Amino acid sequence: MENNIILIGFMGSGKSSVGIRLSYHLKHTMIDTDKWIENRQKMSVSDLFASKGEAAFRAMETDCLNELIRTVNNQIISVGGGLPMREENHILLKRLGKVIYLKVTPEVVYERLKSDTTRPLLQVENPMERIRTLMKERGPIYEACADVTVDVSDKSFDQIIEEIDRAITAIKKE
Numbered sequence: 111m112e113n114n115i116i117l118i119g120f121m122g123s124g125k126s127s128v129g130i131r132l133s134y135h136l137k138h139t140m141i142d143t144d145k146w147i148e149n150r151q152k153m154s155v156s157d158l159f160a161s162k163g164e165a166a167f168r169a170m171e172t173d174c175l176n177e178l179i180r181t182v183n184n185q186i187i188s189v190g191g192g193l194p195m196r197e198e199n200h201i202l203l204k205r206l207g208k209v210i211y212l213k214v215t216p217e218v219v220y221e222r223l224k225s226d227t228t229r230p231l232l233q234v235e236n237p238m239e240r241i242r243t244l245m246k247e248r249g250p251i252y253e254a255c256a257d258v259t260v261d262v263s264d265k266s267f268d269q270i271i272e273e274i275d276r277a278i279t280a281i282k283k284e
């Protein structure tokens with residue numbers, strides 16, 4: 111099913127909040143892979159990391175993509191920030207739909223998430239350093255996975271939605 115719009119990007123890039131607004135705008139429903147996994151496992155992402163480990167969570171993300179490919183169409187899909195890091199997920203993302211990368215600066219992520227306790231990877235002594243390191247590794251992979259990159263750091267939701275809308279229209283004409 112290739113008619114979905116997939117939002118990828120770092121934690122705190124606004125995938126969920128942009129996704130909700132995009133879903134109103136395009137009148138599509140929205141799925142969030144973290145929520146999908148939490149519902150399936152009846153456990154929060156933090157508890158899954160703590161009790162089953164990150165590797166098990168990453169396998170659940172791949173299972174989720176495989177199931178979404180079989181079952182959904184015309185939806186907005188926001189995926190966890192680490193999901194595109196698994197190489198086998200790249201082809202699955204492409205099969206699932208058009209991939210939009212919401213690009214954000216480390217400073218914006220830090221400001222948004224400095225009091226957050228739900229992202230296990232950022233519960234460290236120096237979250238800013240962790241954000242910078244992860245972003246350096248992940249940035250090129252997000253870019254490589256994406257059909258379109260939208261810089262979202264200092265834009266309003268309206269501007270972001272407009273930009274995504276324009277990009278989707280352009281992709282459809284290709």
Ligand code: S3P
Pocket residue numbers: 119120121122125144155189190191192193228229230231
């Ligand atoms: C992760 C991002 C989180 C969640 C998990 C791991 C990551 O999702 O999947 O904590 O590796 O970047 P969000 O990007 O929605 O915060």
